[in-house]
Amino acid sequence: MVDSNKWGMVVDIDRCTGCQGCVVACQSENNIPINLEEHFNQRRAIQWIRIERYWEGEYPDVKARFIPIMCQHCGSAPCEPVCPVYATYHNNEGLNVQVYNRCIGTRFCANGCPYHVRFFNFWEPEWPESLKNQLNPDVTVRSRGIMEKCSFCVQRIQRSTRESERDNEILEDGDRGLNPACVNACASNSLIFGNFNDPDSTVSKMKEDAMQEGGRGYRLMENLGTDTNVIYLRKVGESVVEAPHG
Amino acid sequence: MQEHTQLSHKQINEDLLKDVLTVPKWWLPAVSFLGLVVLTGLGAFFFMMYHGLGVTGLNRPVMWGVFIANFVFWIGISHAGIMISAILRLTQAEWRRPITRAAEVMTVFSLIAALHTPLMHVGRPWRVLYWIFPYDFSRGIWPNVRSPFVWDPSAVGTYLIASSLFVFVCLLPDIAILRDRAKKPIVKKIYAQMALGFRGTPRQWKLQILAGILLSALVLPVFVSVHSIVSWDFAVLIGVEGWHSTIFAPYFIIGAIHSGVSAVAMLMALSVWLYGLDKYIKPDHFDAIARLLIVVATTWFFFFFLEWVYALYTLAPPEIALRELQAFQWPYGPLFAIFIITSFVIPVPLWLFKRVRRSVVWMFWTTVLVNIGMWLERFLIVIPGLIRRTHMTFDWGTYHPSIVEILIVVETFAFVCLGMLLFAKVLPLIPLFDVKEGMVNRRLIKVGRRVIPATIREGLPHHYYEKKQ
Numbered sequence: 001m002v003d004s005n006k007w008g009m010v011v012d013i014d015r016c017t018g019c020q021g022c023v024v025a026c027q028s029e030n031n032i033p034i035n036l037e038e039h040f041n042q043r044r045a046i047q048w049i050r051i052e053r054y055w056e057g058e059y060p061d062v063k064a065r066f067i068p069i070m071c072q073h074c075g076s077a078p079c080e081p082v083c084p085v086y087a088t089y090h091n092n093e094g095l096n097v098q099v100y101n102r103c104i105g106t107r108f109c110a111n112g113c114p115y116h117v118r119f120f121n122f123w124e125p126e127w128p129e130s131l132k133n134q135l136n137p138d139v140t141v142r143s144r145g146i147m148e149k150c151s152f153c154v155q156r157i158q159r160s161t162r163e164s165e166r167d168n169e170i171l172e173d174g175d176r177g178l179n180p181a182c183v184n185a186c187a188s189n190s191l192i193f194g195n196f197n198d199p200d201s202t203v204s205k206m207k208e209d210a211m212q213e214g215g216r217g218y219r220l221m222e223n224l225g226t227d228t229n230v231i232y233l234r235k236v237g238e239s240v241v242e243a244p245h246g
Numbered sequence: 247m248q249e250h251t252q253l254s255h256k257q258i259n260e261d262l263l264k265d266v267l268t269v270p271k272w273w274l275p276a277v278s279f280l281g282l283v284v285l286t287g288l289g290a291f292f293f294m295m296y297h298g299l300g301v302t303g304l305n306r307p308v309m310w311g312v313f314i315a316n317f318v319f320w321i322g323i324s325h326a327g328i329m330i331s332a333i334l335r336l337t338q339a340e341w342r343r344p345i346t347r348a349a350e351v352m353t354v355f356s357l358i359a360a361l362h363t364p365l366m367h368v369g370r371p372w373r374v375l376y377w378i379f380p381y382d383f384s385r386g387i388w389p390n391v392r393s394p395f396v397w398d399p400s401a402v403g404t405y406l407i408a409s410s411l412f413v414f415v416c417l418l419p420d421i422a423i424l425r426d427r428a429k430k431p432i433v434k435k436i437y438a439q440m441a442l443g444f445r446g447t448p449r450q451w452k453l454q455i456l457a458g459i460l461l462s463a464l465v466l467p468v469f470v471s472v473h474s475i476v477s478w479d480f481a482v483l484i485g486v487e488g489w490h491s492t493i494f495a496p497y498f499i500i501g502a503i504h505s506g507v508s509a510v511a512m513l514m515a516l517s518v519w520l521y522g523l524d525k526y527i528k529p530d531h532f533d534a535i536a537r538l539l540i541v542v543a544t545t546w547f548f549f550f551f552l553e554w555v556y557a558l559y560t561l562a563p564p565e566i567a568l569r570e571l572q573a574f575q576w577p578y579g580p581l582f583a584i585f586i587i588t589s590f591v592i593p594v595p596l597w598l599f600k601r602v603r604r605s606v607v608w609m610f611w612t613t614v615l616v617n618i619g620m621w622l623e624r625f626l627i628v629i630p631g632l633i634r635r636t637h638m639t640f641d642w643g644t645y646h647p648s649i650v651e652i653l654i655v656v657e658t659f660a661f662v663c664l665g666m667l668l669f670a671k672v673l674p675l676i677p678l679f680d681v682k683e684g685m686v687n688r689r690l691i692k693v694g695r696r697v698i699p700a701t702i703r704e705g706l707p708h709h710y711y712e713k714k715q
Contacts (some may be wrong), residue, residue: 041644043305052640069638078484084377084395086387104377105299105369107309108395110535111632114485116307116641120369122300141607144298221637224484 004159006094007152008229009183011068013223014216015190018066022049025185026070029153031139033125046119046183048150049182052073065080065235068191070182071096071117071150072220075227079109079118087147094196094229103146110147112214118149152193153180173201196229207231253525255464255682259423262674262681265521266424272520273671280664282654287657289648291366299369308632308645313367314479315624316655318498319477319505320360320662321402322620327353327409328469328507331416332462339703342533343684344526347677348517348666349510355665357406357507359426359658366654394478401468401475408465415457418444419679473499480627487564488572488631493556497549504539504546504589505620508613511535513666515610517675526676529604536603543594543616550623567635578630589619640687 026032026049035045048069056063073096080088080096087103090096110118124144127135135141138155142148160178164171173194176184183193194203210217216233219226253261304311330349334342350394365374377389377399388394422444425437477498480489491497514527514535557565573582576668593612602608633643647655669675687701 042300044300052638054640071463081390081392082482083393084389086390102376103369104373106364106377107304107369108393108479110307110309112483112485114636116634116638119306120299120304120309122302122304123298147369157592221485226484 004197005195006229007157008094008194008196008203008207008231009070009072009152009180010192010194010210010217010231010233011193012190012192013065013067014233015123015188016051016068017067017188017190018051018053018064019187020051021185021187022068022182023047023051025181026150028134029136029139029181030151031135031158033127034131044120044122046121046148048117048119049075049146057068067232069115069117069220069229071152072115072226072228072230073150073152075229076225078112078114078224078226082108082112084108087208093157095154095157097151097154097165098147098149100142100146100148101138105145105147107147108191114224114226118147120147121145140182153182156180173198206233220227247427252688258678258682258685259393259427261523261525262630262676263424265670266672266674267427267429269671270520273667277664277667280660280667283660284657284664287654290653290657294366294650294654295371299367301648302367303646303648303651304401305643305645307634307641308629308643310367310628311645312629312647312651312655313363313497313627315621316658317360317363318476318624318628319474319621320356320363320658322498322502322505322624322661323356323509323617323662324353324360324405324409324506325469325473325499325502326510327412328462328465329503329507330510331412332465332469333685335459336461337468339534340684341531343680344523344676345510345531345535346680347413347416347512348513348675350409350416351666351669351675352509352513352662353409354406354413355662357402358665359407359662361402361406362661364652394475394482397475398479401472401700405465405468405472408461408468412458412461412465415454415461416429416440416680417673417676418454419446419451420677423444423678424673434531438442447470470499473502480631484632485637486634487525487562488557488567488627491556493549497546497553500542500546500549501620501623504542505541505617507535508544508593508616508620511539511609511613512617515606516635518606521670523676524606526681529606532609533600533603536609538596539613540594540597543597545592547590547594564634564636568630568633571633571635572626572630578626582626585618585619585622585626588615652699660710 026047027034032046032048039045040044049068052067052069053200054065054067056065073094075090075094077088077090077096080090083089084106085102085104087099088096088109089099105120107120110116110120121142121144125142134157137168138159156178158188159170160175163169163177171178174192178194180191182190192203192206194201195202196207198204210231210233216236217231218234219228219231222228292684301311302311307692327350330342331346335346365371368374368377376394396460418441421437421441425434428434428437444454477494480486481491483495484490511532512548514531518524518527554569555571572578591618596602596608596612602612629645633645635642684701689700691700692698696697
């Protein structure tokens with residue numbers, strides 16, 4: 001383990017089946033209110049991670065392509081400088097964190113985010129009575145009028161680092177207690193989480209491999225210079241010349 | 247200026263104070279109607295605060311809607327005050343005299359109207375104080391000075407304070423006249439308090455004039471900063487194609503002057519019709535403001551054109567998709583056509599004709615058109631940009647304003663009208679002392695064989711005067 005951490009993720013599009021397992025895991029881990037049909041119709045559904053589906057090719061040679069999109073935890077994030085009350089800022093572990101209590105809901109950050117991964121609580125979140133006891137006690141339940149977004153399950157990162165410090169153990173790469181819920185839930189292992197500052201971690205090796213000449217790696221909207229902490233690996237195969245989202 | 251009506255001080259006092267000291271017939275119905283609209287809007291605001299912003303049409307990714315467009319519009323209108331009273335005062339444009347106060351008062355009310363909407367549209371309005379006041383004692387956290395949203399309240403606040411002071415300083419001599427003429431003792435007492443003991447001694451006049459000049463000079467930086475900062479609310483965001491543009495600051499400022507000066511012309515027409523002030527606001531004044539408007543509108547159109555050129559020059563697909571949406575797709579295409587036609591194509595060629603420039607009716611309707619167009623301009627900047635025609639087609643947005651949003655936007659318009667009407671009831675809308683000063687300085691001077699009305703501030707050799715009126 002290295003001194004400072006820089007958490008990040010590698011998303012292998014080639015492995016993603018679009019099963020939405022990560023979405024469900026995220027919803028239950030992070031106390032995200034149930035997205036009903038009306039929320040989708042209003043375009044106000046909250047999904048910290050979502051699977052975007054794109055169609056490639058012309059009928060009948062058409063293929064569905066999936067890309068999971070969550071907060072990219074940009075090293076140079078467009079959302080951070082615009083928040084007037086420091087509700088969102090960059091912590092020293094490479095995470096773009098959201099302080100719910102500070103947020104007053106100007107939604108400036110959401111407009112700034114090119115990935116559209118910031119969500120606003122338009123209504124007071126509600127859960128059915130039967131689900132109230134399943135809320136995660138480690139995660140704040142957000143109220144109406146504030147922003148929220150993927151935190152890379154910061155509560156799990158915090159707990160794992162605390163426990164490893166207490167027991168004088170080395171935090172293992174790919175530890176299931178450390179991994180965000182979506183990574184643990186991914187059946188096809190297309191999400192890999194780890195520490196980019198640790199040269200021996202899986203994500204560092206994958207990144208090095210992917211970002212070299214001819215590698216599969218790319219960042220979303222790299223031209224904006226947001227320096228994201230999520231690396232995508234493009235699809236393998238003859239029919240695909242480019243990732244579907246450009 | 248060719249026309250020249252010399253009025254006695256007594257007549258000026260009577261003309262300009264009659265609406266303050268008496269009540270016109272239409273006043274009460276108008277005020278109660280506007281009051282009702284304002285109350286409805288406030289009701290809509292409390293409804294929104296109680297239920298959450300879900301009652302608006304906002305969604306992801308269109309997180310700002312007509313509220314912000316309206317905010318930019320009213321900040322734009324507020325630029326009239328500085329333009330008319332500060333810049334024209336410093337450049338000693340004589341025709342400004344009867345218009346200055348109306349422009350300044352409109353500035354104050356439109357700034358308050360502008361402040362309504364962004365404060366209402368935050369998610370937790372009850373916590374807005376953390377944002378506005380630059381220090382949060384309980385938590386020891388400074389606001390984020392990198393955010394244009396921190397610069398906004400300070401710039402708009404400075405402007406509001408400076409304009410209010412300016413209005414008040416220019417009001418002092420007129421309040422003193424009202425104090426002397428009010429019949430009811432209680433009214434007299436209130437005016438006496440407001441006049442701060444102004445008696446018209448040479449020292450008081452000197453201080454009053456000095457304060458006016460100082461305030462108008464000091465407020466000039468705000469003229470540039472307020473709308474620049476408002477434009478940076480948009481321009482700093484790298485992820486929104488239509489917004490991330492370095493030309494935004496000057497483009498917004500010139501647009502603000504365009505709509506602001508047009509609003510002043512509207513106001514002049516209204517005061518001629520409603521208060522019968524045609525002895526003070528004359529075709530000459532409309533002529534002068536229309537000439538100013540031609541220059542402003544053409545400059546604005548040039549910046550608008552440049553903004554499009556810069557955007558399309560990149561040939562970036564999202565940028566082209568955005569421009570296509572803005573100009574050609576339903577419902578923004580028709581709105582765009584209306585915007586271009588009303589804000590430039592109809593009014594500017596019309597203003598080239600002297601008969602239009604000197605006609606109250608024509609000037610009123612052309613400037614109304616300009617303001618319809620300029621409101622749509624802000625709408626077309628804010629909303630299509632946020633609909634985000636990026637590569638990630640999955641996230642393309644749509645937006646329809648809800649009834650709550652529309653009510654609150656209508657409320658801001660009613661608020662400004664109501665404020666102006668109430669102000670005109672309590673204090674004169676045309677500065678008495680300023681008009682008198684203008685008339686005192688008026689001379690007919692002889693240049694060669696012709697006799698020309700002119701304004702003299704310094705004494706001229708005696709033979710220049712044809713006759714002293």
